[in-house]
Amino acid sequence: MDDKGWERYGAVGGLVFAVLLLLSTFMVPAPPHVDASTLKIAKYFLDHPNRILASQVIGLFAVLGFVWFAAHLRTTLRAAETVGDGLAALVFGSGIALAALGALASVPNAVLAFGAKQRSEVITNAGFVRGMFDMNLMLGNVLTVLLGLFVAAAAYAMLRREVAMQWLGAAGVVVALVAFVAGGTGFFVTKQNGGVVAIGFVAFLGFLAFVVVTSIWMLLPAHRSRAYRAVPAPVT
Template sequence: MNERAWERVGAASGLAAAVLLLASLFLNPSAPTGEEPVLTFFYVAANRVTVSLAALFGTLAAVVFLWFVGHLRHLLQRAEGGAEAFSPVVFAAGVVLSTTTMLSMLPVIALASMTRDVTTASQSSVFVLSELHRLSLGPVGLLVALFASTTGAAMVRRELLAPWVGWFGFVVALIGLIAGVTAFFLTGPFVMVAAAVTGVVFAVWIGDAAVLMLYRPEVDRVRTGGTAFAH
């Protein structure tokens, strides 16, 4: 398989991650907040299948996203000519974002499993699990901001794709930053809505970038002198 074909595989992984993330977000409507453990328990019990599917799709999105992050590192290393300007941060932020997202799914999976047997549940355990999931949204939002801002900066510098995709990434980073910071100080519906909005715009951004990479692999831009190399 030549490099152009491998680039298409890498781009396809980004598109798959975006689709899986959107499916996860739209499968699971907003649940009651962690301050209402009884309502949370009955919500999960009534929607156990969709809640479990949403957690599964979210986890799969994080796993597939790892391939896309590795693909981005390869592209940026080539564009930067060994200068290692943005590629290490993009790679590290992407890996930690993926890992943190997978960990944030564990309390949801535990809640869904707990509803199978009412005798194993208590208000305190439901509260702790739902709060762990809510609190994990803070680090996820901040990691989205780091990944989107550094990747966006590389795009604006024409090391990858087009500048407009990079500016879109800055918008995603700002939304992620707001959602991440507020998750540390606020509770209630606003935190969940902010996290959902962050997830949607992040998925759309990744999906747009992946489609552009599929349409025109970065190796074609390099051959035509379209990439600005950093030294």
């Protein structure tokens, strides 16, 4: 694959990620609230086992697209860096950590949905159901903080003109701050709180928008020359 093909597929990976993640999120009914009864939680999985399992599988494939996107973003940043400050490594490292945890985060819901499909003792054990449900919530909070780190690192590179999209960098800083607040606050919320849910939803949609716009920019023919604007010309 030549450089142009790598760029194209890396950018498309971000778009595929966004589309699949949105599909995975909205193809299932809204989950029970954080303070829902264990019976209500179990009923949710018993009523929709196949849709929940399909959602987790689609979300897992979305992660693959994100890994490709993060890898190409790292390549773009490394080419544009004027000093070896490791910012590209931070973007890639946080992206891989986010992808890995995102893949693992599919496990709690998948286990409960699989148990519900089998009508096994997994879904009738109240303590297990509650534990897996709460684990899914906690993993979501950690994911939100990690996505904030990824967006913050990429946004900082944009503000430094390393990828020539300062306005998106400024928006990314806002998204990152919202994600940090949403993820950190989520650890302490034990009762349904519409405000916290709304903040988390804003962080989620903001993150997807950030990835989509960055991917579209990568597909633009002129982006390579703009990305290398900050690189000094070689001395002859």
